[in-house]
Amino acid sequence: MEHMELRKKAEDRFITVGFPTTKEELWRFTDVSPVASAEFSGEWKPSSLAFECMDTICLVFENGRLSMERSCVLGLPAGVRIGSVMDCADARIGRLADSQSAFVAANTAYFGDGTFIGIADGVELDTPVHIVYLADAPGMVCHVRNFISCGKNAKVTVVEEYIGPSSPVGHPYWTNAVTEVFVDDGGRADHYKIQREAPDAFHFQTLEAHIGANAAFSNHAVAVGGALGRNDIRGKLAGQGGEAICNGLYLLKERQHFDTHMFMDHAVSDCNSHELYKGILDDKARGVFCGRILVRQDAQRTDAIQSNKNLLLSRSAKVNSLPQLEIYADDVKCTHGATVGQLDEQALYYLQTRGIDPVQGHAMLTFAFANEVLDEVQCGPAREYIGNLVQAWLNEVAG
Amino acid sequence: MKIQDEKSFDELAGKQYKYGFVTDIESDSLPPGLNEQIVREISRRKNEPEWLTEWRVKAFKHWETMEQPTWAKVEFPPIDYQAISYYSAPKQKISAPKSLDEVDPELLATYEKLGIPLREQEVLAGVVAVDAVFDSVSVATTFRGKLEEMGIVFCSFSEAVQKHPELVRKYLGTVVPYKDNYFATLNSAVFSDGSFCYVPPGVRCPMELSTYFRINAANTGQFERTLLVADEGACVSYLEGCTAPQRDENQLHAAVVELVALGNAQIKYSTVQNWYPGDKDGRGGIYNFVTKRGHCRGDNSKISWTQVETGSAITWKYPSCVLKGDHSVGEFYSVAVTNNLQQADTGTKMIHIGKNTRSTIVSKGISAGRAQNSYRGLVRIQETAENARNFSQCDSMLIGDRCGAHTFPYIEVGNPTAQVEHEATTTKIGEDQIFYCNQRGLETEEAVNLIVNGFCKEVFRELPMEFAVEAQKLLGISLEGSVG
Numbered sequence: 001m002e003h004m005e006l007r008k009k010a011e012d013r014f015i016t017v018g019f020p021t022t023k024e025e026l027w028r029f030t031d032v033s034p035v036a037s038a039e040f041s042g043e044w045k046p047s048s049l050a051f052e053c054m055d056t057i058c059l060v061f062e063n064g065r066l067s068m069e070r071s072c073v074l075g076l077p078a079g080v081r082i083g084s085v086m087d088c089a090d091a092r093i094g095r096l097a098d099s100q101s102a103f104v105a106a107n108t109a110y111f112g113d114g115t116f117i118g119i120a121d122g123v124e125l126d127t128p129v130h131i132v133y134l135a136d137a138p139g140m141v142c143h144v145r146n147f148i149s150c151g152k153n154a155k156v157t158v159v160e161e162y163i164g165p166s167s168p169v170g171h172p173y174w175t176n177a178v179t180e181v182f183v184d185d186g187g188r189a190d191h192y193k194i195q196r197e198a199p200d201a202f203h204f205q206t207l208e209a210h211i212g213a214n215a216a217f218s219n220h221a222v223a224v225g226g227a228l229g230r231n232d233i234r235g236k237l238a239g240q241g242g243e244a245i246c247n248g249l250y251l252l253k254e255r256q257h258f259d260t261h262m263f264m265d266h267a268v269s270d271c272n273s274h275e276l277y278k279g280i281l282d283d284k285a286r287g288v289f290c291g292r293i294l295v296r297q298d299a300q301r302t303d304a305i306q307s308n309k310n311l312l313l314s315r316s317a318k319v320n321s322l323p324q325l326e327i328y329a330d331d332v333k334c335t336h337g338a339t340v341g342q343l344d345e346q347a348l349y350y351l352q353t354r355g356i357d358p359v360q361g362h363a364m365l366t367f368a369f370a371n372e373v374l375d376e377v378q379c380g381p382a383r384e385y386i387g388n389l390v391q392a393w394l395n396e397v398a399g
Numbered sequence: 400m401k402i403q404d405e406k407s408f409d410e411l412a413g414k415q416y417k418y419g420f421v422t423d424i425e426s427d428s429l430p431p432g433l434n435e436q437i438v439r440e441i442s443r444r445k446n447e448p449e450w451l452t453e454w455r456v457k458a459f460k461h462w463e464t465m466e467q468p469t470w471a472k473v474e475f476p477p478i479d480y481q482a483i484s485y486y487s488a489p490k491q492k493i494s495a496p497k498s499l500d501e502v503d504p505e506l507l508a509t510y511e512k513l514g515i516p517l518r519e520q521e522v523l524a525g526v527v528a529v530d531a532v533f534d535s536v537s538v539a540t541t542f543r544g545k546l547e548e549m550g551i552v553f554c555s556f557s558e559a560v561q562k563h564p565e566l567v568r569k570y571l572g573t574v575v576p577y578k579d580n581y582f583a584t585l586n587s588a589v590f591s592d593g594s595f596c597y598v599p600p601g602v603r604c605p606m607e608l609s610t611y612f613r614i615n616a617a618n619t620g621q622f623e624r625t626l627l628v629a630d631e632g633a634c635v636s637y638l639e640g641c642t643a644p645q646r647d648e649n650q651l652h653a654a655v656v657e658l659v660a661l662g663n664a665q666i667k668y669s670t671v672q673n674w675y676p677g678d679k680d681g682r683g684g685i686y687n688f689v690t691k692r693g694h695c696r697g698d699n700s701k702i703s704w705t706q707v708e709t710g711s712a713i714t715w716k717y718p719s720c721v722l723k724g725d726h727s728v729g730e731f732y733s734v735a736v737t738n739n740l741q742q743a744d745t746g747t748k749m750i751h752i753g754k755n756t757r758s759t760i761v762s763k764g765i766s767a768g769r770a771q772n773s774y775r776g777l778v779r780i781q782e783t784a785e786n787a788r789n790f791s792q793c794d795s796m797l798i799g800d801r802c803g804a805h806t807f808p809y810i811e812v813g814n815p816t817a818q819v820e821h822e823a824t825t826t827k828i829g830e831d832q833i834f835y836c837n838q839r840g841l842e843t844e845e846a847v848n849l850i851v852n853g854f855c856k857e858v859f860r861e862l863p864m865e866f867a868v869e870a871q872k873l874l875g876i877s878l879e880g881s882v883g
Contacts, residue, residue, distance in 0.1 A: 298800065310812070312812065312815035312817075316782070317813075318811070318813045319810070319811070320812075321810040321821075322808060323806075323821065324805070325804075325805060326803070327797065327804045327825055328802075330798070330800045330827040332797075332827075336822075337822045337823070338821040339821070340810060340812040340817065342815040
């Protein structure tokens with residue numbers, strides 16, 4: 001490993017800054033003290049969790065360690081490298097995600113494994129790469145690091161999935177992941193993230209994407225698991241003609257707390273970014289969405305749309321939405337919107353007049369609300385997989 | 400040539416400031432600096448009752464433990480709070496210009512464009528002390544007599560403390576507590592004067608109350624405190640500010656405005672703020688750090704804020720509504736214009752507590768030159784706010800490619816029956832729009848004026864008539880030189 005210096009610097013930083021508090025603007029609505037005060041002394045063990053492989057390329061990690069027996073990365077086309085990040089010598093690791101927050105710093109300092117995907121220039125990989133992180137070791141910390149490099153005019157689809165047991169593990173574990181994505185000029189990287197950790201787990205992830213000229217990057221994040229979680233999604237449109245799509249869906253119940261912080265940096269002109277985030281909250285769940293679009297000076301002809309919609313199913317659920325625009329260029333098209341509400345009484349009534357009972361009508365409308373995000377999923381297998389997940393969650397909530 | 404003129408204006412303003420400190424300290428101003436003695440001395444000079452003195456001291460002690468907030472998107476050099484004199488008598492005539500000839504010609508040109516009569520120009524420029532104004536005095540007293548007949552109390556804050564201490568004590572600090580925020584706390588400790596208004600139950604105030612009429616309390620300077628109470632079923636409309644650029648010697652303005660609306664009461668509060676914005680290079684100008692808040696305490700009450708902010712080097716202001724009574728309504732209409740190096744971080748807070756509460760936010764931000772204009776607003780629906788409804792719309796317009804327009808909404812919803820919507824857009828003046836106006840014979844500057852006024856129409860509609868006319872003109876003046 002050549003990252004000793006990087007790790008040392010990050011460790012120092014982690015020790016000096018420590019965990020953020022709610023006094024910091026970026027962490028105002030998310031109290032991480034349960035993580036900061038918890039003791040993580042869990043022992044590593046192989047995972048007994050089962051999963052469903054989406055396609056033929058699959059990389060499986062058990063409690064943070066790569067398991068070659070359960071993975072399947074044979075017969076890769078030329079120009080495609082998939083393996084452990086520990087074997088990756090790319091000097092760009094840590095260039096995007098350095099030590100923005102204590103979580104990233106901790107990850108950089110202590111990551112033990114993770115995925116590396118390298119797609120050479122001009123190579124198009126049509127099969128989605130399914131990365132599965134299984135976690136069921138009580139009291140463990142998994143600092144996992146992923147590095148995705150999509151070459152010029154190359155194409156890749158990555159599905160990152162975090163799976164935990166459906167019942168609490170007792171002593172919560174903490175997943176602290178960082179994913180760095182480079183999409184070179186003309187490349188296309190589609191990234192999906194499915195988070196269904198154990199109900200008492202902590203899950204934090206920072207995703208950093210660097211998008212070149214005429215390149216496209218998309219991220220779809222679905223979160224249903226964990227007790228306390230946060231996604232930090234940060235994109236930089238660094239070349240003209242770049243395009244970014246960041247969509248997400250968070251389905252929360254009981255006392256779950258999930259926070260999404262999205263930041264899109266329009267550094268140059270003629271780029272597009274579209275964000276659609278939807279949340280359905282039941283019981284005493286709390287959802288936080290903060291989206292910030294920065295249009296830098298001279299980033300003319302930027303087209304940025306951001307939307308956050310929330311559906312509250314219970315009286316005690318709570319939402320904080322902060323859609324922000326920061327604009328320093330004048331020839332731009334920027335809009336953002338946010339809504340919070342419950343299902344439309346009239347739509348329910350209409351369904352009733354058509355002979356659909358209120359319970360079923362309720363379910364239909366709720367699914368329809370979530371479906372707007374699913375519609376945007378381009379990758380067939382991923383859409384089906386996520387669709388089933390959403391349906392299962394809705395059934396659980398209704399039942 | 401122009402720059403020189405501005406310099407001379409600056410010098411003039413600076414001079415007055417300086418002289419104010421050295422001369423006549425005994426009689427009408429306190430030495431610069433802030434400590435408990437000063438706070439007590441202010442209170443003593445104003446002959447305030449014991450409880451108010453203690454309240455001020457409590458605020459001051461709390462202020463000492465606080466730090467100046469940094470979250471707003473504005474930048475300014477640190478303020479030396481010990482270099483400010485916290486009490487000065489109404490007017491320092493020592494270095495005021497002797498006649499209009501000594502006043503910055505650009506300022507005069509502006510007055511002319513606004514169509515302000517010569518006498519008023521003199522007042523605004525500080526040539527004539529306000530207490531000597533001819534017609535207005537009688538005008539003011541006539542109105543006051545009429546108001547008194549109806550039971551409406553409308554006077555300066557100091558006068559209210561002397562004449563209606565029970566009312567002041569009952570409401571002071573109940574909307575903006577002395578611990579509220581850094582600048583409000585500072586204000587609580589050292590506030591010099593301001594206006595007080597109480598409208599008794601069931602009374603509809605027959606005229607728009609304005610600081611304009613309230614001659615005696617004018618020029619109270621930087622730490623103004625306004626308290627407005629509308630009792631059950633009362634109705635009042637209040638205008639604040641001045642539509643012409645105020646010649647002002649103070650840099651820091653930390654005012655507090657408290658509104659209380661009891662059951663079925665309605666308060667409409669309109670502001671046109673046009674303090675000195677500094678010159679084209681950002682020198683000078685007022686720091687306007689204001690805390691404004693209204694409480695809709697009773698059912699069916701309504702508070703409406705309308706503001707047109709064109710002046711000040713820095714504006715830091717969030718007129719808010721706490722909607723406590725059931726069916727209460729909060730409104731916020733705002734136009735904020737920044738040009739040259741002005742910075743504005745302004746917006747509102749709507750806190751829904753009662754059932755069926757409604758709020759509307761319409762904010763228009765216009766940014767030109769190298770200015771930064773931010774909307775920052777909070778909409779909070781508490782668990783108890785059944786069927787609450789909010790609609791927010793924030794539109795920004797950018798004129799030129801060196802300015803910034805930002806939107807920072809905070810939406811917190813804790814009740815599923817609530818409906819909250821927020822929309823924001825960013826636009827610029829289209830070249831085709833300008834071209835169309837040009838080919839109809841309008842100068843580019845006129846065209847910009849026309850388009851910008853159209854952009855702000857929704858807000859201007861909310862202003863009382865006479866204000867709306869001046870606000871439109873003002874907009875044109877503020878944006879002068881931003882195109883072409």
